[in-house]
Amino acid sequence: MNKKGCPEEYPITLIVNDFEVAVFQLTKHDLEDWVYGYLFSEGLIEKATDIEAVRINDESGIIDVTLSSEFDTELMFSKKKHYTAGCGRGVTFFSMTDVKTFNKVEAGKTYQLSYLLKMRSEFAKNSVLYLETGGMHGACIVTEAGEITVREDIGRHNAVDKVIGHCVRNELDPTTLLLLTTGRVSYEMLSKAAKFGFAVIGSRTAATKQAIQLAKYLNIEVVGYLRGKMAIQYTSFGRVHNDLEERVLGVNLS
Template structure:
């Protein structure tokens, strides 16, 4: 029986002196989240755009390089995301369609491999295992090594793992992204912005996310549980080596 409750805190993000927003976050790996969120929202293009990050009493202060402007971003229309505390994104579905399409590679991953890594991911999620109420995101590297980040919100967890990968200068073409959360259009936008070719979840993808994934060339796999999964796209990057599989 789990006796610990998941934690969340209101944390305000300031960029070059401008308040971007206040977010409900789990108070861990906040540096990773900051890099990831700024990148997935199009405010920075690389980790080197960040000059300094300071954490102080529920506030994150970021100083960006001189060539990076925040004010135009703040003037853009904000979109309330689905679920997870009604997060905010500056990317509309039209904006996402303008992101570069994924250049198709010859990489092919068996579904059995994704299921194996999803199992490893679950075992390597201490906050979920303690509370039963956390989301997680995981990158799988070419050598099979996994890195996990957790948060109360699925968007935040993905931002954290992207921030970690960004700081390590990992090549997105060599990575697989796994998440515990539903893949909605804004989650797919984060995937596309970083350049992941394959993304999988233990739950569903929305119709809009699948449409965008097909347009951008991203392979999406859902319901990765036990010995089954659902392949939503047909880009050829995932091999169906399971008998009990639904292909949509």
């Protein structure tokens, strides 16, 4: 029998401009990327230079962030909290109504569905923590040149925040990138992708009805169950071309 290590998670307290936001369950890898991604997803920053300093204390489990400009953190975080579904508990301050105000995606690179399946396989091969433990979620971006960047965490939403943080820190254009995730695409996952501006999202598993409806409203292509040579195409805006014929299902929620 092959033995695997156990996935790890730790309580991490996020403090922004001396205001304690919340305690998150996180895996202690790429935490700085998570900070940038989470704060971007929540609308506290628009670019990397909006953060003046990030201080990560592994021993105390505290991340202390200083924003480069004045921001009414107390007003922002007094809004109703929405707890994310699934493992690695998270919190978002955006409601479904808030997310509908995000910009609709009007551009984006086009892909063959077989390419998404190929890159999903490469993603799996490069998910180091999952291969070590069998219990991690991951998110991955694929560039126009086919280069991939993987980020992993106990929580699927945290993994997406980490990869978004990588993009923000490196000033990457979201419409040129493919976002892949191992986790279920729920409304809060879709909102993170929409906030950054990804045009195409692929997942190893399902998308919720609320996420699909939101994706249709924001013109985002969502493909689920990317496994082997099969998939489910939830939305279609001409960015993902089905070159697998009968092996792909469509979902109609209208």
